[in-house]
Amino acid sequence: MTSEAGPLPDVASSGHPFRPEVLLELINGVVWEADPVTLRNTYVSGKVTSLFGYSQEDWCTPFFWDGCVDERDRERIEEETRRGLASGEPYHLTYRLRTGDGRTRWVRDMVTPMYEGGKLQALGGVMMDFTAERSAQEALDSLQDRFSKVFEASPVGICISTLSDGRLLETNAAFEALSGCKKADLIGHSLIELGVWDGLSEREGLIRELSGGQALQGKELRMRRPSGEVIDVSASFERIDLDGEACLLAITQDIGARKQAEDRVRVVEARSRSLVQNSADVFSILDEEGRYTYISPSVQTVFGVEPEAIIGRSMVEHIHRDDVSGVLSDFQEVVGKVRGVRTSTFRMITANRSWRWFETTTTNMLTDPHIRGIVCSSRDVTDRKEAEQALARSEGRFRSLVQNASDIITVIDVDGVIQYESPAVERLLGYPVGGRVGQRTLEYIPQEEHQEIRATIVGLIRAGLGATARPVFRYRDADGGVHCLEALATNLLDDPNVGGIVVNSRDITERLQAEKALKASQDRLRSSEKLASLGRLTAGLAHEINTPLAATMNYLQLAGNLAREYQTSIGQGQVTDDDHREIAAELIGMLDEANGTTARIGEFIRQMRGHTRDTVTGVKAFDPARLAADTLSMVAHEARAAMVELHLESHRGSLRIRGEPGRFTQVLTNLVINAIHACEGVQNRQGRVDVRFVSRTEGVCLEVEDNGAGIMPEVMPRIFDPLFTTKEVGKGTGLGLAIIHDIVQGHFGGEITVRTRVGAGTVFSVAFPVPELSSQ
Structure with a gap:
């Protein structure tokens, strides 16, 4: 809707006062009555057909309502109904209801026990479809949270007190600063009791002025601070209802900051209006030409424009051109029939130029002396419409899936x-x-x-x-x-x-025939996985030896060149002793470097020899931290190739677990390789894999943590399934995690668990039990 129009007329001044009994017919709900013992409906209004697709006769059939309630809500509804009947007080239910066309709608059912002579005679109620409101609730919660922050952050002093005794319910920081009192000293007390207002008669006069129902704006008062200082303030007061209790909203500011306070007051007033008059529907009155003569304040919330901008304008200005002809046809049909009613669904434009779907119930009340217009009740059903369209697409896809x-x-x-x-x-x-x-x-x-x-x-x-x-x-x-x-x-x-x-x-005929072949294939793949693990260790061995070996050969070649240079310079007059000393120094340096790289090869061979001795022995108690250091050196080249930092956190004290060291090596190698692969391709951070041991009362825990891509929720339940892998072809058989899961549980009697966050990383934790004393 656009925003150019005249002011919104006051309903009473226009000669068209509203009466609740007249607008009651416009409530988009189902009125019903039921027997309190059998819960069988004895009456239901005609709205049950238009809202839920059932006839009045069907609805009054025994147990019909029970069958329409979604099975997920039945047990809860039965319990809430028992409690409600036991209390004897009105109560309300919310549940999902299956409509006549198979859809599911959220219903709010307000139930009132009806007594005669102290005896429960019947149950009455109103069922309202609040599917769309439920979707809007999150937006409302967000709005309330934003308002609470605005309330607290506002530089204008704001407080809410009970109207009856002036007891303060809420204040903001600005009011504390203005009054000179701490919030803890204000809440639960009246400002008169605390001596904040200078003079007892101020509040009594204020209540008298508010008794007419009008808010007081810019009232000048005197405020006394605990220090004895008295300041002049300008305060605005408004009577509001919070949770059924009459309250007083006060907005107070120093006289010198009047203009700034006026801006803040408008924010607070908007919140007050939303507390008192918050409706998801827009009510309007049109003349016979389709021009607005009245529109409710909720138009500002729904359409983003003030009511004054709408009065006098034609309804078709805001309707999608593809829907105009249908809307005008329905409108003329309603105009031509006394008390005619028509429900239409069409698109209307909002202030931000977006199109929204609205369901509007139009009622001819031209002959009603209190209204004399066409009354429209409009509800935003965009979410419902989009859901219906999605459902239609889903049904089409489902039909295609079934057929194919x-x-x-x-x-x-x-x-x-x-x-x-x-x-x-x-x-x-x-x-x-x-x-x-x-x-x-x-x-x-x-x-x-x-x-x-x-x-x-x-x-x-x-x-x-x-x-x-x-x-x-x-x-x-x-x-x-x-x-x-x-x-x-x-x-x-x-x-x-x-x-x-x-x-x-x-x-599954072929599947059953293939199961034996599949099992044999899986056995071969498990062997392949073991060979793959051996291949990774072999690659590590070759890389760790080749790199320092190449450096050694390079240093020796340089040393040879220097020796030949020294040899050819002997006896040459232009070559001095200092030149010989310089060549000798460089030669010694090259030999030292060669010795250093050769020592690295020796140390690696020592680690490999120790690692091999451990992996070929049988079941025994061993230190997993020492074995982990040798194992990680075997796969360090793969981490460097992937540009991933690999860290083994040191652990103080001795750790002991019992089993075959070779199987522990297989578990650690698979977990580390998987972690390195998880870090590949991650942007905006250095890939990192940390290996640590945690000593616990019940045993030793190995943790392998990476900061890679994490595991998707839909993948998590299957990560230990045989042959399941998300890696690209050539990077995994899908058996690694399945095998180590079997090793951890079957061989070590331990447990493996996973913690992951998508986009943040994964932690695999392997818990090994404490070895028996006899095995130490």
């Missing part, structure tokens, strides 16, 4: 009679699509399996809506061949959109 699914989707009734079969039945079993509808599915299942299938169907029926079973059975195809099918059967007999048991069948 590789599995056979069958719907049968309680007797096992086929009601529907998907096209996959022709491809997998050779039967024409729809050709077996009306036949019993047991006719195609061997006789010896009939009893088990019947028991499955009976169990599903007894378990109720949504119950599932996973039968495996043999099934005859059109050529007489027998297939083994694995099925997921779901009881949807009470679902009005299905009305049967849905059986999703998959031919």
Whole structure:
């Protein structure tokens, strides 16, 4: 909507006062009455059809309402109803309700017990669809949080007190500074009691001035601080209701900062108005030409414009051009019928130039002397409309998936009679699509399996809506061949959109035949994973030896060159002793460097020899920290190649675990290599892998932490599954984590756990139990 228009007229001054009993008919809710014992509806208003798609007769059928309540909410609703009836007081329920067209809507049901002569005679209530409001609640919570921050940060003194006794409920920091009192000394006391207002008559006069219902603006008062200082302030007061209690909102500022305070007052007044008059719907009155004569203040919240900007303008100015003709047609239909009502859904433009969907109920009240106009109640249903469109797309996709699914989707009734079969039945079993509808599915299942299938169907029926079973059975195809099918059967007999048991069948004949071959293949892959681990260690060995060896050879070559230079210079007159000393010094330096790199090779071979001795021995107690240092040196080259920092945190004291050191090496190597790979490709930070040991009462914990990409939530449940991998081809077999999981649990009797944050990194923790004393 645009923002150029005249001022918003006061309803009373325009000669059209509102009466609650007239606008009650415009409430977009279902009024009902029910027996308090059986809970059977004895009356329901006609809105049940337009809002939820059920007839009044259906709604009054015994247990009909119970069947419409979403099964996820039934137990809670039953308990809340029992508590509400026991209290004898009005109560309200919120739950999901299945509509006549299969949609699910959120309902707020306000229930009132009705008594006659002290005896409960009936239950009455109003059901309101608040699906859209629920979506808006988060936005409202955010708005309230922002207001609380504005309230506290405002430089204008603000306080809220009870109207009855002036007891302070809330103050902000500016009011504390203005009054000279701490918040803890103010809350729970009245300003008169504390002597803040200079003179007792100030509050009494203030209450009298507010008794007319009008706010007081810019009232000059005198405020006394604890120090005895008296200051002149300008205060604005407004009566508000907070949680049903009459309260006084006071906005106070020093006279010298009047202009700044006026700006802040407008912010606080906006909050006060939202507390008193907060509506998600926009109410408006149009004349017969479709021009606005009144619009409620909520237009500012919904459309972002002031009410005054709308008065006198035509409604079509704000409606999408593709919807104008339909809206005008509905409007003329309402105008031409006394007390006519029409609900339309169309797009309207907001102040930020975005289009929103609105559902508007238009009622002809031209003959009503108190209104004399066309009354419209508009609700933003953009979220609902988008959800409906998404649902339509989803239903289309679902229909396409069913029609093209590789599995056979069958719907049968309680007797096992086929009601529907998907096209996959022709491809997998050779039967024409729809050709077996009306036949019993047991006719195609061997006789010896009939009893088990019947028991499955009976169990599903007894378990109720949504119950599932996973039968495996043999099934005859059109050529007489027998297939083994694995099925997921779901009881949807009470679902009005299905009305049967849905059986999703998959031919697993080839899978069963392939399982033995698969197991053999998995054994080969496990061997491959072990070879891959050995290959990584071999690569580390070659890299760690080749690098210093190449340096040694380079130094020796340089030393040879210097020796030959020294040799050829002997006897030459132009070569001095200082020249010989310089050549000799350089030669000695090259030899020292060669000795140093040769020593590195020796140290690495020593580590490798010690590491190999540990890995080939049997079960024993060993120090995992010492073995970890040698193991990490084997994979250090891979970390350097990936530009990932690899750290082993030192641990004070001795650590002991029991098992085969070689298996521990396999666990550590796999975890570290995985961590290095997780850091590859991460932007904006240096990749890092930390290995640490933590000594605990119950044993030793090995932790391998990286700052890589983390593990996606949908991947987490499968990371220890055999053959499951997210790595690119050539980087993993999908067996590494599965194997180390088996080693940790089966060999060491320990436990492996994972903590991860997407985009931040992962920590694998391996807990090893304390070795028995006899094994130390």
